[in-house]
Amino acid sequence: MSSFDQVFERIKSATNTRTQVELAEVLGIRQSSISDAKRRNSVPADWYLKLFEQYGLNPDWLKLGQGPMYLKSEEGYQPYDGPAALSLREEAAHYAEPESKGTVVNVHSMQSENEGHDGYEPKAIGKLNVPRSLAPSSILVVKVEGSSMEPYIRRGAYVGIDQNKKNVVSGEIFGVFVPYEGLLLKRVYLDADRERIVLRSENQAHPETEIHVDKAQERIVGRAVWVIQDL
Structure with a gap:
């Protein structure tokens, strides 16, 4: 032995x-x-x-x-x-x-199970088979329902959000909970001087918003780490 x-x-x-x-x-x-x-x-x-x-x-x-x-x-x-x-x-x-075997994961709506302001509660709407390397236990898979990140991330895309990665990295895309709107995909930027985190969309039709740094851990669900979509 x-x-x-x-x-x-x-x-x-x-x-x-x-x-x-x-x-x-x-x-x-x-x-x-x-x-x-x-x-x-x-x-x-x-x-x-x-x-x-x-x-x-x-x-x-x-x-x-x-x-x-x-x-x-x-x-x-x-x-x-x-x-x-x-x-x-x-x-x-x-x-x-790692890519040779798949696993079935739940796909969630970007709308929270609870439509209020108490935080994002994932609501399963289907299933998706993905490579196991893309599905550690910390991954939340959502189906994009809006156009805020188009053309970079299209409506209908599947996005893997790593819930273990909540620390702000300026320029990266995160899933951010917004009360009464649900989970939104945004590029985040830290503005330390004004103690705020700026949330930006790829689609210029969507206005820039912000949250106070004290709300970061509460509002940020995780960082987007992969996307599956049609070109």
Whole structure:
């Protein structure tokens, strides 16, 4: 049996992750769980299952460095040392590429479930299949209903908003909650001298607005990190 560090390096290499934070996101666990496993020098069994299900990774290769890296079977996983007739092993590196597998995510309206001023409450309106690399747990997918960001982001586009990225980065596009209007996509600019955050649209027909810096964490839902739309 390989040491934890050996298995850990094989997992990182196969999933294209570099840090414990990135790997924790892939496995759907806390970073502290990785630290605990390292301290015990033991890889939890459910890691192998998740990596097989999500990436097609061969548990025997992860544990021992033996056999093919990727394994796909119509009947599920068959051990490397099991009867050859029962297993199907493929040298298929593309199984582990982040874009090779999709996941279904909820698509939300830009209108809040609560139409008042108490904050944006996502309202699911459909589903969308996207690459898994685009759908970490922090992603909120919305369907654009307005024209404020046209022609850069068109009406009907799907936008992924990372809710973990709320810190203002001037010039970037954020999802911002506006009372009684819902979620709006805006380029944000910090005006520290006047203690305000300026919200600008790509469409010149939409006027520039602003919010006080004290309202930033309350109003900013997250930063837009990807867009899917027709050209």
